Amino acid sequence: MSKPSIPQGMRDFSAETVRKRNHILSVIRQVFECYGFEPLETPAMENIETLMGKYGEEGDKLIFKVLNNGLNDPKNEEKARAGFQKVMEGKSSADLTGRALKYDLTIPFARFVAMNHGQLTFPYKRYQIQPVWRADRPQKGRYREFTQCDADVAGSRSLVNEVELALIYDQVFRKLGLHGYELRINNRKILAALANRCGGAEFLTDITVAIDKLDKIGLDKVLEELRQRGLQENQIDSIRQYLSISGSNAEKIQAIQTLLGDDPQAIKGLEELSFVLEHASGAQLVADFTLARGLNYYTGVIFEVRPPNTVTMGSIGGGGRYDDLTGLFGVKDISGVGISFGIDRIYDVMEELQLFPNSMSAGTHALFFNMGDTESLTAFRLVTKLREQQIPCELYHEPAKMDKQFKYAEKKNIPYAVIIGSHEIAEQKAMVKDLTTGKQEAVPFEKLKPFFKPS
């Protein structure tokens, strides 16, 4: 028997971690609800066709595929062998792996909308908080199982949605106390216009992938990469101009207008961008024309949230507009726009910056000491009463030295110790000790409830 272990990149969460995670989740959920989004949950697995080809070539490789059951049944053998052959060639095969763990929440959402568009009230605004899985190599801030919190609007092209989503980002991070985050915005239409100018639409992906690395590898290396991808010198020069745009949002927009202003897509993109910047001015958006984002279904505004630059961590949220997402599932003309929070990374950032309040770890309010088998019967009766009043409390499980019981309370961060021994029973008063201040007072048994829960 080997040591028990869990799969690479997946984690157990202790009580303290769960409480902190729940704190983040409840803030997000509350804000989503406040903006009129309603919850949705979808299964852990999707049929593999639902997922394949939606996230680009790299994405396909990172999808966790689930081996079919019953492969050992002789009647499936031939299919299974053929499927295995396909897999060995780097393709996927429903005969071998018909299902896969979901990779994000957007595609399952699109599938859901496509399946239920007849019943849904549009615009359909849903939020979804569930784990997703990626067969990526784990490292800091990157896990194979992590939780995404998405809010999307399907069936509305109004830019008011984009504005609201930006405001949601701002409100959530403000409530979490995560100051110094940066909410960047761009528009895929502007990138498309740039691609048009430089080699045509088929270069869109090459160009976006390369310029997205500007922060990391610098201008020269980006241009070099584009050269290798087959762009001409004059085209590279346009990109050089594009990438050297800087200044305030207004200045940058002005510069793009000068550079690409004769392109209808660029005009449209800038219009959309300006609308969002203007109406979501409270959210402190930063226009960043180098922002590209990997998922290739985005068609309009795109968002990305960077953590405060005092920590090294990838983006903690992202999103954008995808005009024809349900089109992938045979339902036309439903436009979607959405955002996602990466709560595992938000957690790591908040932990690193020590932004969690101390009171977070409170569970049990009061520990009743066990002062002996007889005495504890009284304590147990009182514990039961308090529990009926929704006051979380517990009785130490066996008679033990007080030292031990104090330490138990301390470790579990229980704020009060309630001591009921023979003296207390004689006087019908409990000795209640505040473990943070060390002060104690005698509280009559019938006054315990108001003591812990003043109404």
Add this chain to the structure above:
RNA sequence: GUGGCUAUAGCUCAGUAGGUUAGAGUACCAGAUUGUGAUUCUGGGUGUCGUGGGUUCGAGUCCCAUUAGCCACCCCA
């Protein structure tokens, strides 16, 4: 998926050129203390040295493989 670094007690780590019985701090357990803890005193090492092989008279230490974590690439939340 590619490359690099790391792995010793619950935790943080030391362990020199391969040498007997693997150490420190902290945590923990027992007692001083049969009703008041986080201070003090006394005693206690609680370890498959990540795992599996190999070299050697002898391996925590050297070699190979493997697993996990971290870092870079790729990509991303």
